[in-house]
Amino acid sequence: MGTAPDYLDPQLAYTTQAVEAHWISYTGLLTYRHEEGEPGTQLIPGLADALPRISDDGKTYEFTLRRGLRYSDGTAVRASDYPYSIERMIRIPWGGRSFVTNYVVGAADFDAGRARSVSGITADDATGRITIRLREAYGAFSNVLAFPALAFVPRGTAIRNLSNDPPPGVGAYILTDVVPNRSFTLRKNPEFASFRIPDIPTGNLDTIRVNIVSNTNSEAQQVLNNQADIFDSGDTLPPALLPQIESQARDRFARKPVPSTFYFFLNTTKPPFNNEKARIAVNMAMDRDALSRIASGFLETDCFFIPRGIVGHPTSECPYGDRPDLAGAQRMLRDAGLEGAPVTVWGQERSPRKEYIDYYTDLLNKIGFRATERIIADTVYFPTIGNARTDPQTGFADWLQDFPNPSDFYLLMDGRSIQPTNNQNFSKVNDPFIQRELRRLNAVPATELDSVADEWAALDEYTARRAYVAVYGAEAVPKFFSNKLNFDSVFHPLYFNDWSTLSLR
Amino acid sequence: MARFVIRRVISMVLVLFAISVLTFLIFQAIPNGDPAVRLAGRTATPEQIELIRQSWGFDDPLWQQYLTTMGKILSGDVISYTQQLSVMSQIKQALPATLSLSIGAGIIWLFFGIVFGLFSAIKAGKFTDRALTVLALIGVSTPVFLLGAVALYFLAFKVQIFPNGGYVPLTQDPIDWLYHMLLPWMVLSVLFIGVYSRVLRSNVLDTMSEDYVRTARAKGISEKRVMVRHVLRNSMIPIISLWSLDFAAVLGGGAILTESVFNLHGVGQYAADSIQQLDVPPVLVVVMLGASAVVVLSALTDVLFAFLDPRIRLTG
The missing domain is CATH 3.10.105.10 (Dipeptide-binding Protein; Domain 3)
Structure with missing residues (x-):
């Protein structure tokens, strides 16, 4: 990866480099189908048991949390973690929080320090029901809920930048061993498969180690020589190396248009x-x-x-x-x-x-x-x-x-x-x-x-x-892999290389 | 000696103060360098930008912002604007790579600079001297980023006898550390070897025509002893002066290009990334670290001068 993620704390991160790791480590109420092209833009339930029940006026969203979910540290996921996660995201503060503060009842007051909680989000641990009320109808709000920054973190997670030691989440992988601006590791979450969440892959590779390489020439050369496995799609391929890649690695290189x-x-x-x-x-x-x-x-x-x-x-x-x-x-x-x-x-x-x-x-x-x-x-x-x-x-x-x-x-x-x-x-x-x-x-x-x-x-x-x-x-x-990886993994329109679908040849 | 140390400490404090003020002001003068806007993100509302401005103190008077930042730097609590990470821990993390690069390369360029310079002076006007002159000029005129990229392309990518960048801590695997450092050392040293050999050649030739050298020869002292004890020792003063400044600059994060090309994650690379993000706190810390290294090493050099040349005294 040529550019370090802006943050590895999911509720601060905004850049592609960060969210491609967070997408498979922190799941929210909703997420996207793990497919290429337009099907990949389709919303599916994440930790919610179904898509939201939206009121006729478009201002109330209701969800029910799946049962039996646990964070990567073993703590049980509760519905009341959700309002806390949203408040942490606003307080910390996430760069895209205006998508929430502009629409959710009480969120702007909470952001400005005029309220102690976001009044528009309520949760019931007994039933797992989560209700979100909006000030006005906002059709894209389901998309907003699918941001990894709006994923669940345990109640009580410190409200400060935890990029060095990311908080527990619910996902196919666990973000660990962070050395800021140098490297981090994604380790397969052995518990995730037991949650049986439809349409969310449970991961193939046991460990994915990400190294930050300041020189994208080196990054591309290492992938071409099979010394590293993935050239990050967020990086620009050096034009001087492109003809060589196109001739020597034709079967493991592709240009992928992104919306x-x-x-x-x-x-x-x-x-x-x-x-x-x-x-x-x-x-x-x-x-x-x-x-x-x-x-x-x-x-x-x-x-x-x-x-x-x-x-x-x-x-x-x-x-x-x-x-x-x-x-x-x-x-x-x-x-x-x-x-x-x-x-x-x-x-x-x-x-x-x-x-x-x-x-x-x-x-x-x-x-x-x-x-x-x-x-x-x-x-x-x-x-x-x-x-x-x-x-x-x-x-x-x-x-x-x-x-x-x-x-x-x-x-x-x-x-x-x-x-x-x-x-x-x-x-x-x-x-x-x-x-x-x-x-x-x-x-x-x-x-x-x-x-x-x-x-x-x-x-x-x-x-x-x-x-x-x-x-x-x-x-x-660019989608550019070493010859150790199968090239048929999903290239997602929003999160680029879907690391949870990577597999060895 | 005590007076010398006190004078040096006072001048160091003044230099660091002036440099920190200048660096701080430069970042304030950059148009739209408002960190609140960048911290807030592209979709932030004006109210959210204002909240960030207030909570980070960006709306305080300039002098107060400077004092707050410096206070945090001196207490070690300073954090970067862009990633909100402790600058001190980032520098601590980057320092081993920079030390490895600067110490290794410093020894190499000093050693080969002296050997080539001396050899060139002894063989002045002959083919060896001319060949070394051409090589030195090539070394001086080849930019590090180009030499580094070419070396990596041929030796790490094509032939694959060296690793393609990266840093392995010495404590983790000394052999792998050496293997990863060899190419960066060589690339960084080339420029300095060229400069040092040319300076030393010229100094040695000048010194060789001094009266005291002729006297030493007339006294029947062996040529080797004349060269080492009389010629080289006296010719080394500008070389040591140069070396201490160059070494300090590299140590203080000056090897930005070498660290970036070889992906060493050192202090220089951290500085480069921070400059790109207009992130004032890390830049201030790295600049002050570099300035401290230059001032301290230059003081140590003065002490060494007194040892090399008894005519130089530390008083006055």
């Missing part, structure tokens, strides 16, 4: 992109294949905001064509009187994002803008472009799903997301039609998403026609 959206935002409140023609010109001229080549093929081209693999991805043609039309874009810009308009293009330092911006700036100049680059450090990039004082015109942006639900992507098109700091709606889209549709579609429970797939697709087609952003595709990540 994500890579796009250039176009600030709709500022010239020149407050003019729809300027935005359309960018979408017309963009050569998505060229961007895929820049990414060494680790980009699956697309023009829609909801990516493939997520319910609501449109199947229609791109509104401004699949092939770049530079002459048409130049004409459109001339007609709009925007030739020579100055544009500052914001981008990150890391490869290939910097190269995307090089291409994009060059393209804007070819269309007729007067574009210059502004590249800043990766760490401060999103806080900078999300700050109202910066108010950037255009630049790089991406979104990797928090959970497989179109509403997670449309958070970035929601007018309510426009904030003075930490703004995520970089194009500052505040379209009445989108707002109306989001109010309706966001309330549909995640378990019934398929029923509104066409409506999400229609909304996404509308967004593409209005050219609020210039989408160019979804990121693909």
Whole structure:
């Protein structure tokens, strides 16, 4: 693994590197099916005995805890552990807690220190019943409940960072032997199989040892030479080694697209992109294949905001064509009187994002803008472009799903997301039609998403026609194993390599 | 001697204070380096960011933030912003790898620097001297990250006679420790060997033309004794001065590239990761560790100078 997990305490962790370990060590009320592609985005009961019973107004979720569950340290799992786990997650505090504090009754007060507990969550140890009340209907709430950060930990677990000695959980593996930023081990939980939870694998390998390797060249070379077994999918394969991997390890290497959206935002409140023609010109001229080549093929081209693999991805043609039309874009810009308009293009330092911006700036100049680059450090990039004082015109942006639900992507098109700091709606889209549709579609429970797939697709087609952003595709990540492992393990759309399905040849 | 020690301690405190203030201010001056925003995560609300700002004290006046951070550093309670781990325990964990790298490489580059420099001076103008000059220039001009990557590619990936990076603690397996350290030592030493051999060659040639060397030869002292006792001893002063500074820099986390390329998880790599995350507390601690190493070793060097050259005194 080239990048250390941000935290190994499940209720602090947010990055891919952390959750791929937590997913199989800490199970919540709900989780995802351990399958590839769209089936892998389907919610299944985890420690709950069934999917939630949701009230008609969409504001009350009821669960019953499975019987006979035990944590990895042998302690019995009780329903009352759940409110404690949620409170620990808020207090500690987890980076994504706004998914809970914005919706669960009393959670915001607890977060602000105005309440001693989250009043909207109740649990009964005798019956195993857990009830969660929301302030307003939030369809994606079932997805939120499947975050490993909302998994069960025993009541009384210290409310501080336990990354060095992760708390007990319920899962196929136990996270142990942590040496921060160096290594950790996942040991098979011998008790887990006895819980007989349907559709959750109990694991094949006895031990999985994860080493953090700062040099991804070394990491890739070791996997190619079968000295290490998995190249972490969260890392970037060194382009120089790629031809060798593709020729020598063809049967144990694959590019796996993950539901994500890579796009250039176009600030709709500022010239020149407050003019729809300027935005359309960018979408017309963009050569998505060229961007895929820049990414060494680790980009699956697309023009829609909801990516493939997520319910609501449109199947229609791109509104401004699949092939770049530079002459048409130049004409459109001339007609709009925007030739020579100055544009500052914001981008990150890391490869290939910097190269995307090089291409994009060059393209804007070819269309007729007067574009210059502004590249800043990766760490401060999103806080900078999300700050109202910066108010950037255009630049790089991406979104990797928090959970497989179109509403997670449309958070970035929601007018309510426009904030003075930490703004995520970089194009500052505040379209009445989108707002109306989001109010309706966001309330549909995640378990019934398929029923509104066409409506999400229609909304996404509308967004593409209005050219609020210039989408160019979804990121693909490497699945690359040594020849000691079978290559048929599950590659999950959310958690990447499913370590609980790994097996030796 | 007492005056010397007191003066050194005072100057060390002043240097560390100045460096810590500068480092702290640099991180404050970086646009949007607000740690509260980064700690809060991409989906945090402004209220949540504000809560973090208050609880971590990021809304305190700058001088107060500096004093709080320094207080925590001095008491050993400082934790990193990004991973909320104890910085001291992280450095304690990283120190064995950095010590292994710096001590091993330090000995290698000093030894080969002296041997090549002396040999080059003795054979000045001859083929051996020219060959060593070319090799030294190659060593000086080859960046560590390139040499490290090339060495790993050929010797660890292609031929597989060395391990592909990583660190094994000496206490765990001394043989494996040596096996893992050999390549990093060699790569880190190459640059320094080049520099040291060139400096020593020039010093030795200068010293060889000094009157006291001619006098020693005229007295019939053997050539070996002249070279070792009179020439080399006097030529070593700048080399020791250089070595102490370079060694201290590597010890204080300066071998960032070597540690990262060879995945040694040392202090330098920890510093690099922290700088990338704009994580002030670990950076401050590593910078102060490096500065302390430089100041202490430079004081020790002064003592050694007095031993090598009786004309140098520690008073005054």
